[in-house]
Amino acid sequence: MYRPQNLRIPGPTFVPQAVLAASARPLINHRGPEFAALLAALTRALQDFLRTEHDVLLLTASGSGGMEAAIANTLSSGDKALVFSCGAFGERFAAIAKSYGVDARRVDVPYGRAVDPELVRDELAKEKGKEGAKAVLVTHNETSTGVLNPVKDIATVVRDSGKLFLVDSVSGAGCSELEIDEWGIDVCITASQKAWGAPPGAAMVTMSPRAWKAYEKSNLPKSYFDLAAYKAALEKAQTPATPAVTVFIALQESLRLMAEEGLEAIIRRHQNLARATRRGLQAVNLQLFADERHASPAVTAFRPPARVDARNLIRILRDDHDTIVAGGQGKMEGQLVRVAHLGFVTLQDIVSFFSALELTLRDLNQPVEPGVAISATLRAYAEGASPPAARPAARAAARPPADAVATRR
C-alpha cells in the first residue's frame, strides 16, 4: 500500500522531489570543471544565505563533524572555553571540546529556557583579571528542547569581551535571523539536512579572519577536518578529499528553490508555522516545553498528556498515521514529543500532523474534539501570514508594475 510519510523530525527534513531528482543525476568527476562550477556556485549561494563574506567551507560530514572542525581549527589543548548550554546539543558542543583536551566549562541553563545574554555577561565578568576563556561556544537553535537562543544579543556581549565566538547553528541557519558578519560570529556551523532541505552528508563551516588567526596558533590535531586544506582546495574549486557529490548537487538545487522564495519570506514562514503549531498544541491542552519568548522556528517540543509515555504517542503517530516525529533526547527520553516545521514545510504538512495527532490523542483516551487543533492552527496561521487590515495594501505592493511583468517575459 502507498503510505507516504509526513516526516516531521528536525532533520533529515523533507527533501522536495526536484532536489531528490537532482541528487540522482549521474556522477561527475570531483576534480573536473562541472564540479568546480558547482562548488563555486554553492559557496557563493551559502555566503548569501548566511549573510557573510567569510570563507564557507563544505565538509562531507554531519553537523557534529562541523562542530568538531570549529573546535579543532581554532583552539589548542588546555585552552579554556565557555560553553553556554540549554540542551543536548550544547552538551555535545562541550563534550567535543573536552574530547580534544580543551578545558571547556559548561554553563547550563535549565532545559526549555534560553541562554540569557546577561548570564553570558556575568560569566565573562567573572573572568576579568584571570586567564580566561579563549572562546565562547553557543548553540543557536537547540533542537533537543525547541529553543532559539538570542544569538544577536549574546554576540554583542561576546564581541565586547574580544573572545572568539563559535556558534552551532546547525538547525538555526536558513530558518531564522542570522547575520554572521554583522553580529561578529567567528565560526558558524550548519548542515545540509536541516533548513536547507537537502539529504544529510554535507556540513558547512564559516571562518572569519579572526578565526583564521586563531587557526595559526591552534595545536589540535586535524587532517580530515583541517579547514586550511579546504580553503586551499577551494581556491582550485575542489575539496581535499572526495566530497559527497550527490548531496552537494542536491544542496545546490534546494538553495535554488530557497532563493526563489527568498530568505526573509522563509524566515517569516517558519515563524508563522511554528506559532501555528504551538497554538494547535495548546488547543488540545498539550503543554509547550520551551519558553515561548524563545520558541524555535524549527521545532516545537511538547509534553505528552499526563500518564502518557511520549514514546507510546510517537509510536501510534508513526504506525497508524505515518507521521514521524521525534522524542526527547538523553534525560528527556519518554517525556517529550518534538514536531519539526523545518525546511520545505507547508501549512498542509502541519495540518496533516494535527489530523494525525488528534486521532492519536483519542486513541489514548484523551478528550479531544476532532478539528480543534486544526482550527486553532489555521486561525493562528491566517493571522500571522497577513494581518487582515494590512492585507489589501500588502497585495498591491507585492504586485509588480505592468512594465516589470513585461520585462520578465
Next chain:
Amino acid sequence: MYRPQNLRIPGPTFVPQAVLAASARPLINHRGPEFAALLAALTRALQDFLRTEHDVLLLTASGSGGMEAAIANTLSSGDKALVFSCGAFGERFAAIAKSYGVDARRVDVPYGRAVDPELVRDELAKEKGKEGAKAVLVTHNETSTGVLNPVKDIATVVRDSGKLFLVDSVSGAGCSELEIDEWGIDVCITASQKAWGAPPGAAMVTMSPRAWKAYEKSNLPKSYFDLAAYKAALEKAQTPATPAVTVFIALQESLRLMAEEGLEAIIRRHQNLARATRRGLQAVNLQLFADERHASPAVTAFRPPARVDARNLIRILRDDHDTIVAGGQGKMEGQLVRVAHLGFVTLQDIVSFFSALELTLRDLNQPVEPGVAISATLRAYAEGASPPAARPAARAAARPPADAVATRR
C-alpha cells in the same frame, strides 16, 4: 545536446540507474525502524563482502576520513608506526598519522612498483631489540599509480611481528581478493564511491578484537570518528550523528546488485577488464606505468606519448569525447593518465574508452590505425573471460539442473 559521460576515474565510479533511483527515495527518520533495518542489513552485507566477522562501522565521510579513524582509534601520540608507501595514498596515510603526533616512518617504494613483503620483513627485522613500531600501515590498491600491493603476503610477515596491521583498501575492497579475518587485518578502510558503485559519502572501517584492545590504550582525540561510539550506536542499529541516509540507501542497492553477480565473478571481471585495458594501451604503443606483476584491477596508469602533456590528452578525451579519466597526482601531474575499470564497469565501457582514445591520439598526430586498441582489448578479454578450450564445459557446469530452475520459479 545529450552527451552522456564515460566516467573512467577511480572514484566516484559509475553509479547504476537503479542505485541512483534508490538514493532519490524520500528521506526517512535515521532513528526509526526503517533505518535500523537498513543499517543492520548493510553491515551484514559488508561483512560478507569484506570476508570478516569483525565490526564494520559506517562513517559519513570520504575514505580519507576512514583512514583518519583507523589511526585515531588505535594509536597514541608518540607511538611509532611504519608506513609502506608506493604512491600518493601511502603518503597520505603517513601524513594523517603525523598530523596526530604519531611518529610515522615512511618506507618508500618507487612509484609504479609494489611493496615487497621481503622489504617489510627487513624493516621489521631492523626493529628487533628496540622499541619498535606499534603498527604497520599499508595501502592495498594504490590508486595514484595503479599498483595492487600483495597484502596477503605482507600480512603473513606483519602477523609474525605481532604488530597492528592497518590497511587502506579504499579502492581495493570489492574488486580484488581481500580476506580480512584470514589474513589478520586489524583495521581496514574502504569507501562507497569506489568498487561499491554508490555515491561518495560513506566510509567503512573494520575493527578486529586486537584493534579494540589498542583502542583502550589510544590517547588520540576523537569524537566524530570515535569508533566505540559507532559500535555502541550500532547495537541500537543507529549511528552517533546523522548519517548520509541517501548514500546508505544507495549502497544497499549497489550491494544487492553486487551480490547477484557474486564477489568471485566481480573480482574476475575486474582482472579481465584490467588486462584487456593494458593490452589495448600497449597496442597503441602507450607505456604502462605500473609493474605488470602487481597491476591494479581498479585503475591502469600509462604515460602519454612522447612530447605530449598528459593534461592535454585528458582534456581532449573530455571535451571532444565525453570520456573522463584522471591525471597524475602530486609530482606525477602532467606525466600520467589513469583510466579506471572499477565498480560497475563493462567491456563496453572499455571499448568506448578506446574509441575515444584512438581518436584523441590521432588528434595529437600519433600514428594510430583506428580499431587497433579495440581489437587488442577484445582479444585479451575473450581469452580471459573464458579460455576457448574450457568454454563448453564451463557453460554446461554453469547451467543449473532442470529441477533447480523449477524451484527458482
